Amino acid sequence: EAGVVQSPRYKIIEKKQPVAFWCNPISGHNTLYWYRQNLGQGPELLIRYENEEAVDDSQLPKDRFSAERLKGVDSTLKIQPAELGDSAVYLCASSTGQSYNEQFFGPGTRLTVL
């Protein structure tokens, strides 16, 4: 079974530039999560999707961050414009959505904003 796929793995941009991350969850997983992991910290939830609906985006900085999950499968997270403080690893995870269910994480995209 293929795991959660993310691309790119690494991205270096200058501040004020836009950037987008892509995630393909495990087949059949209805719930998709985007996390941000700062250096030396645990992941923090940015947004959670149930199918194509964003059911929890309370931690998403909506002035510059946006996300979409068209057709309830792949998802894209965008930052525009990027700031220095956005440098982090952006993790995507998926699950079947049932309580206690394990979340399966992708390898993440390491973003560096110069």
Place this chain on the structure above:
Amino acid sequence: GNSVTQMEGPVTLSEEAFLTINCTYTATGYPSLFWYVQYPGEGLQLLLKATKADDKGSNKGFEATYRKETTSFHLEKGSVQVSDSAVYFCALIERSGNQFYFGTGTSLTVIP
């Protein structure tokens, strides 16, 4: 609110040493508890979990027991190997929710 507190690292041990990584939690409800491991350059992988009080999760020689009275879920392994070098995250999820709350992670390095 919900939160997880882990012992700070980094932790450096010799091969075959005993490992304990402390984890305590605060939860408004009755959570399930998890340990995730992150190897260099990889995403988080579930190591073990426990869904109710006194449950013991175990995997690959690692164990953790859900202690409701002390709100703890300490990770232990009797004899670590070099291949156990990674960052370990304690996490919880409430019964009623789908959001994980992670600790800050504890970096473990095992030297031969």
